[in-house]
Amino acid sequence: xxxxxxxxxxxGSYAAFLLANQGHDVHVFEEHASIGNPVQCTGIxxxxxxxxxxxxxxxxxxxxDKVKIHAPNGTTVDFALKEFxxxxxxxxxxxxxxxxKAGATYHLNHKFAGFDGTNIRVRHNGKEQTFPSDITxxxxxxxxxxxxxxxxxxxxxxxxxxxxxxxxxxDQTAFDVFxxxxxxxxxxxxxxxxxxxxxxxxxxxxxxxxxxxxxxKVYPGKLVGWQSGPIPIYDKxxxxxxxxxxxxxxGDAAGLVKATTGGGIIxxxxxxxxxxxxxxxxxxxxxxLKPLRKDLGWHWLIRRTLNTFTDKDYxxxxxxxDSQKLQQLLKTHPRDFPTQFITKLFFVQPRFAxxxxxxxxxxxxxxxxxSNG
Numbered sequence: 001x002x003x004x005x006x007x008x009x010x011x012g013s014y015a016a017f018l019l020a021n022q023g024h025d026v027h028v029f030e031e032h033a034s035i036g037n038p039v040q041c042t043g044i045x046x047x048x049x050x051x052x053x054x055x056x057x058x059x060x061x062x063x064x065d066k067v068k069i070h071a072p073n074g075t076t077v078d079f080a081l082k083e084f085x086x087x088x089x090x091x092x093x094x095x096x097x098x099x100x101k102a103g104a105t106y107h108l109n110h111k112f113a114g115f116d117g118t119n120i121r122v123r124h125n126g127k128e129q130t131f132p133s134d135i136t137x138x139x140x141x142x143x144x145x146x147x148x149x150x151x152x153x154x155x156x157x158x159x160x161x162x163x164x165x166x167x168x169x170x171d172q173t174a175f176d177v178f179x180x181x182x183x184x185x186x187x188x189x190x191x192x193x194x195x196x197x198x199x200x201x202x203x204x205x206x207x208x209x210x211x212x213x214x215x216x217k218v219y220p221g222k223l224v225g226w227q228s229g230p231i232p233i234y235d236k237x238x239x240x241x242x243x244x245x246x247x248x249x250x251g252d253a254a255g256l257v258k259a260t261t262g263g264g265i266i267x268x269x270x271x272x273x274x275x276x277x278x279x280x281x282x283x284x285x286x287x288x289l290k291p292l293r294k295d296l297g298w299h300w301l302i303r304r305t306l307n308t309f310t311d312k313d314y315x316x317x318x319x320x321x322d323s324q325k326l327q328q329l330l331k332t333h334p335r336d337f338p339t340q341f342i343t344k345l346f347f348v349q350p351r352f353a354x355x356x357x358x359x360x361x362x363x364x365x366x367x368x369x370x371s372n373g
Contacts, residue, residue, distance in 0.1 A: 004133040011251030011268035012139030013095040018276035020102035031111040036089030043088035059090035071318035072180030072311035142232040144253035152239040158230035160208040163201030165225035179314045188215040231262045259303035298338040
């Protein structure tokens with residue numbers, strides 16, 4: 001079967017790797033001249049990524065032992081976690097190499113232009129070309145042109161993400177997150193990539209640039225790189241396939257992003273794994289996504305709850321997170337999959353029950369993000 005994949009990010013290349021291994025004739029079309037650029041991500045992942053691809057030390061910049069959580073009142077809690085800071089462009093190139101070794105063909109500087117029947121049209125060096133395609137997979141980000149051309153686009157909400165690489169003096173064992181009304185509806189982060197460089201950023205639906213200016217006052221330094229772009233907010237109502245089951249969406253193109261953190265590398269790759277298995281077994285991809293959507297629904301509900309918090313609530317939350325039992329639970333259960341630990345949270349930290357009113361209110365509101373599947 002001839003399969004065209006639009007986009008050579010982790011979701012697209014992982015789909016290419018899996019489908020090429022199944023024996024399909026896989027072609028990946030990337031609009032940029034090189035894989036991995038421009039970078040628009042912090043590149044921080046949990047160890048769950050190594051369950052999907054072989055661990056590659058050459059793309060690991062740092063292995064972190066903890067996250068430093070900052071409350072609005074200045075209180076800080078060191079929370080033990082095992083996280084990896086990746087060379088973000090290197091990750092894309094690595095997965096693409098896996099796909100190429102499996103037999104996938106890459107077409108760089110080829111921009112998707114639409115469909116001609118089931119075939120695809122792309123622009124390359126100012127000229128339009130047509131390629132045969134039995135199945136087309138949109139891995140082309142939150143503004144997916146594949147979704148629009150296939151008439152499965154629906155309006156979606158996004159955060160504005162603003163991040164810079166800034167020179168300074170940083171702890172190579174930890175990353176920092178800052179909560180509070182100062183960073184409305186999300187949080188700010190400081191993620192080191194070396195002793196002298198860190199990725200510092202903020203995401204929000206409201207005035208992300210203003211919030212970014214504030215966090216860079218806390219961590220001043222020479223700006224050596226700049227990234228910004230939209231981060232999709234999860235919504236279970238975003239279509240992931242057309243009626244004919246010839247066009248599918250994965251990763252950011254399908255809005256399959258964790259609403260708690262805005263992270264989409266692992267969830268995007270998982271959607272590609274689910275799609276590849278669905279194609280192999282001739283099963284319905286949208287239905288097969290239900291377990292992943294259940295986890296993403298919990299992320300969305302947690303985010304909605306956090307968005308109701310005042311600074312006083314955040315001060316309590318950070319204080320309550322100073323618990324060895326809680327830290328051990330989250331150290332052994334990757335934060336990507338809240339269904340594995342959500343009910344245990346209240347047993348290891350009963351004081352979280354004080355936020356039950358906030359949580360229940362969000363549970364009873366219209367649930368565009370929650371899947372019962």
